[in-house]
Amino acid sequence: MTRPTVIDIAREAGVSLATVDRVLNARPGVRAKTIDAVQDAIARLGYVRDMAAANLARSRSYRMVALLPDTDSQFVQTLADALTEAAALAAASRTELDLRRYPPEDMHILAERLAALSPEDVAGVALMAPETPVIRDAIRALKARGIPLVALASDLPNTDRDHFIGTDSHAAGRTAGVLMGRFCRGLSGSVLAVADSMLLRDSIERRRGFDEVMQAEFPRLHVRPTIETHGSPEALRRALGDCLATLPDVVGIYLIGSGHRALAAHLRDNGLLRRFVVIGHELTPHTRQALIDGHLDAVIAQNPGHLARSTLRVLRAKADRAPIDEGQEQLRIEVVIRENLPPDP
Structure with a gap:
């Protein structure tokens, strides 16, 4: 037929x-x-x-923009590298990626950069950012101009974003809770939670999932209020030092976001390495080495290559008003310990 x-x-x-x-x-x-x-x-x-044939026939090309925070986070840099690699592979299908950074402390600058994007020049936008009122308004204005937007790594569920690309942060937090409770089996005491910012949706959902498991299954472990560092190593060291000085019963530390390097440096400088169970997120060069050295017990990770390739595929589909293969774009939560570390890329 x-x-x-x-x-x-x-x-x-x-x-x-x-x-x-x-x-x-x-x-x-x-x-x-x-x-x-x-x-x-x-x-x-x-x-x-056949969208590929149709686009080739009319010589259509796609210019995508990805906006990432300009921080020293190794995960953000790993994601940026993965996006650059995915874009190089997608160039044959007339897809171009413009990777940009924005100052994470000023959402007004990010909103201005979103406002400057034109549908004549941009086919789609991938954004990793906190969900604030300023950003919600900027995304609505972007969508009103006909530019599709996907939330990258951290969701923006209360905006008009077209799609979220990343793992289920609530499930990732629950996974962290199970790991913390089982690694601390037989212990009782305090667990510290450290995050860059609780404005980030992934941090909110991870903490919610973590608390659910800890309260229901490990009541002997008391999770303290989240320490927010706003990406500052000095803020992490200062707040962590204060907590450890006033809480002698700390048995675990949950790193909700980045900060592994600052945490390891503080524990090393104070002779506290391997004194606590430490659970974190995202496999980066530092967390890889920390797992090898035994400074980190487990990492809940997602594949940045899959994240990057999915970003470009979904943006292409949105630009073409084509359906998305949900199975192909679903990212798995991976639990990494020293014994199952994948080969160093």
Whole structure:
């Protein structure tokens, strides 16, 4: 059986080929009744558009923009490297990635950069940022201009974002809770939680999942209020020093976000390495070495390469108004310990 063509759609819907082309490419000037007739014909015929061929025929290219915080986080740098590598592979399919950094302490600057993006120049945006009122408004304005946006690594569920690309942060937090409780089996005392910022959705969800498990399954472990460092190693060292000085019963430390280097430096300088169970997130060069050295007990990770490739695939699909393969884009939560470390890339 031959595949249906646009000629078959035009004949089935009783319209011209030009009208079918306008509907397929979402161009203006077609009545709603006619659009419905064309879409009904597509459904009856089981027509599946070959987007690669269509884009090649009209020489369409895709310029995507990815906005990441300008920090010294190794995970952010690992993600940036993965996006650059994925973009190099996608260049053959006319996809270009413009990777940009923004100052994480000023959401107004990020909002201004989002406002400067034009649908004539940009086919889609990937954004890793906290969900603040300023950013919510900026995303709504971006979407109103017809530019699709995906949330990257940390979700933005209360905005008009088109898709979230990353692991389930609530499930990742629950996983961290199970690991902390089992590594601390037989112990009782305090567990410290350290985060860059509790404005980040992934930090909020991880902490919520962690608390659920700890309260339900490990009541002898008391999780203290989150220490927020705002990405400052000095703030982490100062706050951690104060907590350890006033809480002699600390048995575990949960790193909700980044800060592994500052934490290890503080524990090393104070002769406290391997005194606590330490659970963290994301496999980076430092967390890899910390696992090898025994300074970190387990890492809950996601594959940055999958994250980057999925970003470009989803943005292409959104630009083409094409469906997304949810199975292909679902990222798995990976638990990494010293004994199952993957080869160093």
